[in-house]
Amino acid sequence: MEGMSNATDLEDSLRFAARAVKEAEAIVITAGAGMGVDSGLPDFRGPEGFWNAYPAFRDLGLRFEQLANPDWFFDDPALAWGFYGHRLSLYRRTVPHEGFATLLMWAAEAPLGAFVFTSNVDGQFQKAGFPDDRIVECHGSIHFLQCLRSCGEPIRPADGIQVEIDETTCRARPPLPSCPSCRGLARPNILMFGDMGWDDTRTDAQHATLGNWLDGVKGPLVVLELGAGTNVPTVRMFSERAARASRRTLVRINPREPQLGTGLSLPLGALEAIRRIDALR
Numbered sequence: 001m002e003g004m005s006n007a008t009d010l011e012d013s014l015r016f017a018a019r020a021v022k023e024a025e026a027i028v029i030t031a032g033a034g035m036g037v038d039s040g041l042p043d044f045r046g047p048e049g050f051w052n053a054y055p056a057f058r059d060l061g062l063r064f065e066q067l068a069n070p071d072w073f074f075d076d077p078a079l080a081w082g083f084y085g086h087r088l089s090l091y092r093r094t095v096p097h098e099g100f101a102t103l104l105m106w107a108a109e110a111p112l113g114a115f116v117f118t119s120n121v122d123g124q125f126q127k128a129g130f131p132d133d134r135i136v137e138c139h140g141s142i143h144f145l146q147c148l149r150s151c152g153e154p155i156r157p158a159d160g161i162q163v164e165i166d167e168t169t170c171r172a173r174p175p176l177p178s179c180p181s182c183r184g185l186a187r188p189n190i191l192m193f194g195d196m197g198w199d200d201t202r203t204d205a206q207h208a209t210l211g212n213w214l215d216g217v218k219g220p221l222v223v224l225e226l227g228a229g230t231n232v233p234t235v236r237m238f239s240e241r242a243a244r245a246s247r248r249t250l251v252r253i254n255p256r257e258p259q260l261g262t263g264l265s266l267p268l269g270a271l272e273a274i275r276r277i278d279a280l281r
Contacts, residue, residue: 013264014273017222018280020249020264025219026112029103030239031270032119034227034254038097038271039124041090045229054083056170068192073148077185081172084188085163088142091122099274100128103224106278115213117242119228119235121190134213136206138234144189146199147179155189155202156180214242223250223263226270230257 021027037043042053044064051058057067072080107114107130116125116135121142125135145161147153164173177186191198223243228235236252243250243263250263253273258265266273 010266010268013266014276015280017224017249017251017264017266018277020220020222020251021106021224021277022109022281023220024110024222026213026217026221027103027107027110027114028117028214028221028223028239028242029107029114029125030117030223030225030228030235030242031125032226032228032232032235034229035099035118035270036094036120036122036124037227038099038269039094041094041122045231054086054170056168057083065193070148070187070192070195070197073185073187077176078171078173080187081163081176082165082170084142084190085172086165086170087122088158088161088163088188089165091124091142094122094124094127096124096128097271099271100124100130102274102278104129111219112213112217115210117210117235117238119232121188133209136210137203138191138207138238140188140190140198140200140203142188142190144202145177145186146189147182148185148187148197149179149182150197150199151179151182151184153179153181155199158188219247221245221248223248225250225252225254226273227254228252229254 033044044050047063050064067083114134116130118125118137119139121137121139123141123143126132143158144155145158146155161177163177166173178184179186189199189202223239225235225239230236239250251266252258252260252263253266253268253270255267255269258267
């Protein structure tokens with residue numbers, strides 16, 4: 001009976017979410033790593049998930065949070081670019097799952113459209129067709145580069161940059177990406193752990209655009225949070241702040257950590273939830 005009750009509660013929440021999306025003047029889509037899993041991107045949750053994707057780093061005993069540190073670009077650039085160069089190639093190859101297209105359709109139907117706030121650095125929303133000026137990448141993007149030593153060269157796209165990787169060791173072969181001004185090493189424009197050198201000018205401009213857009217939303221707004229966990233809670237915290245005003249609804253979609261104080265909690269994967277909400281609109 002308890003299972004029946006939970007299933008009924010979930011169906012009711014899905015119907016409410018579908019109605020909120022249909023009636024929204026504007027939609028805020030917030031997304032964490034769980035959004036990309038259905039596209040086949042690896043889940044770095046816990047060392048085992050990371051090491052399954054990168055066995056060479058298991059042999060070195062290095063976890064994701066240890067590798068995602070700017071010190072490696074100074075201490076071992078081939079190792080650093082081996083990790084990030086592999087991810088750059090992976091994200092370029094990855095095709096966004098069908099849920100992105102559904103979200104894009106919902107955005108087109110909302111009078112004020114949608115804005116994306118994501119901690120993902122993979123560029124999947126742009127690849128799916130979301131306009132670049134309606135996206136905040138709060139941790140930066142792997143598709144942009146900055147000078148490692150902050151020589152004054154502005155952030156630039158990584159278009160055309162190819163990093164050759166030794167698949168056995170996951171180390172990059174020279175030449176490594178360089179700064180066109182000082183000829184020193186370049187690094188991805190991504191906020192890493194313990195990162196004091198990240199150039200946040202691009203992301204700051206995105207935040208300002210989002211703030212102006214939110215100020216113009218007077219009618220009902222729905223915040224759809226997809227696959228954002230508690231390990232790095234940036235997206236969850238933003239979702240809750242964005243939904244605090246009146247006439248705003250937060251829908252938290254997360255199969256493992258759906259906990260939520262106020263709003264709708266859907267313990268589902270991102271793609272399944274999008275499909276089920278769309279079927280009820």
